[in-house]
Amino acid sequence: MAFKKHILTLHKILGLVTGIVVFIVSVTGCCWAFRTEIENQYNDYKKVTPQSQTF
Numbered sequence: 001m002a003f004k005k006h007i008l009t010l011h012k013i014l015g016l017v018t019g020i021v022v023f024i025v026s027v028t029g030c031c032w033a034f035r036t037e038i039e040n041q042y043n044d045y046k047k048v049t050p051q052s053q054t055f
Contacts, residue, residue, distance in 0.1 A: 031038065
């Protein structure tokens with residue numbers, strides 16, 4: 001009975017660790033796939049509108 005308990009505990013720990021790794025990989029993959037859209041959210045200062053004023 002103790003062996004079964006140890007196996008189930010090991011299975012739970014390995015499952016949680018694997019789940020965390022898969023979650024991190026999926027979030028970073030989404031960030032990489034939508035990189036240009038994310039960068040465009042904070043790169044508005046690079047766009048300049050022409051003005052008809054003297055410098």
